[in-house]
Amino acid sequence: FFITQFQTYKKRRKRKELNIKNIRITAKKLGFKYRVQLVKDGSYGRQDENGNWNGMIGEVMRGEADLAIAPLTLTAAREKVVGMTKPFMQTGISILLRKDISEETGLFDFLTPFTVETWVGLLIAYLGTAACIFIAARLSPCEWSQPQSEQNRFSLLHSLWYTAGALTLQGAGPHPSALSGRVICCSWWLFTIVLLACYFCNLSSSKSSESTHLTVKGFEDLANQEMIEYGCLAGSSTLAFFKNSNNPVYRRIYEHMERSKSFVSSVDEGVRRAKEGNFAFIGESVSLDLAVARHCELVRAHEVIGMRGYSIATALGSSLIKNFSVAILQLSEAGELAYLRSKWWASSCIADKAKSPTVQTHSIKGIFLILSLGLGLGTLLAVLELTFKSRRHAVEQRKSCCTVLNEELRLRLGTSNANRPQENVDKDKEKP
Numbered sequence: 001f002f003i004t005q006f007q008t009y010k011k012r013r014k015r016k017e018l019n020i021k022n023i024r025i026t027a028k029k030l031g032f033k034y035r036v037q038l039v040k041d042g043s044y045g046r047q048d049e050n051g052n053w054n055g056m057i058g059e060v061m062r063g064e065a066d067l068a069i070a071p072l073t074l075t076a077a078r079e080k081v082v083g084m085t086k087p088f089m090q091t092g093i094s095i096l097l098r099k100d101i102s103e104e105t106g107l108f109d110f111l112t113p114f115t116v117e118t119w120v121g122l123l124i125a126y127l128g129t130a131a132c133i134f135i136a137a138r139l140s141p142c143e144w145s146q147p148q149s150e151q152n153r154f155s156l157l158h159s160l161w162y163t164a165g166a167l168t169l170q171g172a173g174p175h176p177s178a179l180s181g182r183v184i185c186c187s188w189w190l191f192t193i194v195l196l197a198c199y200f201c202n203l204s205s206s207k208s209s210e211s212t213h214l215t216v217k218g219f220e221d222l223a224n225q226e227m228i229e230y231g232c233l234a235g236s237s238t239l240a241f242f243k244n245s246n247n248p249v250y251r252r253i254y255e256h257m258e259r260s261k262s263f264v265s266s267v268d269e270g271v272r273r274a275k276e277g278n279f280a281f282i283g284e285s286v287s288l289d290l291a292v293a294r295h296c297e298l299v300r301a302h303e304v305i306g307m308r309g310y311s312i313a314t315a316l317g318s319s320l321i322k323n324f325s326v327a328i329l330q331l332s333e334a335g336e337l338a339y340l341r342s343k344w345w346a347s348s349c350i351a352d353k354a355k356s357p358t359v360q361t362h363s364i365k366g367i368f369l370i371l372s373l374g375l376g377l378g379t380l381l382a383v384l385e386l387t388f389k390s391r392r393h394a395v396e397q398r399k400s401c402c403t404v405l406n407e408e409l410r411l412r413l414g415t416s417n418a419n420r421p422q423e424n425v426d427k428d429k430e431k432p
Helices: 015-028 055-063 076-081 116-139 156-167 178-212 218-222 237-244 246-258 268-275 285-294 321-332 338-346 361-397 401-413 422-430
Strands: 002-005 035-038 089-098 231-233 279-284 298-300 307-308
Touching: 002 015, 002 401, 015 321, 055 076, 076 279, 089 268, 089 285, 116 178, 116 361, 116 401, 156 178, 178 361, 218 246, 231 237, 237 246, 237 279, 237 307, 268 279, 268 285, 268 298, 279 285, 321 338, 361 401
Parallel strands: 002 035, 231 279
Antiparallel strands: 089 279, 089 298, 089 307
16 A cells, blocks of 8 residues: 655654554554655645645545545545545644743732742741841840840740841831841841842733733634734645634634734644744644643643544545444554553653743842851850850859859740749849
8 A cells, every 4th residue: 555644743753653653553453565655745635726636635536645644634525535434533623822821820920939949948037037036135135134134025926026027128126236136137137128129020020021921721812812823724624614614703713814814834833933922823632732742832722622533544435444444443442542642642841831030049049148147147146245244244253154154044045034024023022
């Protein structure tokens, strides 16, 4: 048998290899030999004004080929002039677009300026800063000079509130009076200024870019907009579907394509224009799914219309039709066709890229480093302040510095004496 075939993706041989695999399995089941040749004019087959057919359909009609194996859509016009087997694959008509055109605004898009790692780092930085302010306020004698009689102003709850107020540029008093607390606060203020500047800059950039894009989820959305161009393969069954349809939406799509002459000469061209942006390629869903699996920046719309099947074409009245139809049904029932589709349509995209620019953690790691140094320096200053006071008291009381320092730490970090109100202390002094 001479088999004519149309190569859709010439640069990528997946479609050709899939068709050869289908031929090999069918030939083995039916027991025949074959030779494959590409169709001369590179067309599936359409009828001109004089009633003549070109492409694969024309070659089968003229006896130049015994079979036509390709994504050849089963239509009424083709069924009249050639024999068509049972469909070996179901398809429909859908839309191929870039992801930035097809995606709609999400409920939590205000979080997109930062990655998940950055948000986690911000939460850790917030809790760490609040904890450092709380510890420094308790350790520093300049901030808490009389722990026996005074109540510490910076409780854990107030430290969290103070840090949150600084993060939103609102402020929350009282402010630290010790050098250690001020160093920690200044580091946090610098961190929040840089972080908020990065956030609002990227949020504004993402929103301005989204304002030029359009959400297209189906054919009605496509027909109701004028921002992006759209077209289909010239002379294809897809074009015939819109041309012969009585649906007002589909008629508007056809009239627009006819008026703007936005047809493409090949599927390769349609995929390329869709990748460039500002163009939606209307084609058969199976071909579009293969393009999506190979090009990660593309996506197919969920809406699929005009369901039809791919069939093998033979000469009209040929005895091969019955045998091929039975073989196709047997392969389908055995799961061979489903296996081949899952094998050749497997996506090569590893991860989905974000639709708007986001600030990565490594791009602002410098400000996290500055904050860490500030927190460490402030905590160290608080420890040094307490050490100097303990040494001075150790000389006055003639005790070792370590003993006095341990007493101060137990007094300042303990909960029973440290948080005792002033009136309770006065009552203790009045007792005999």
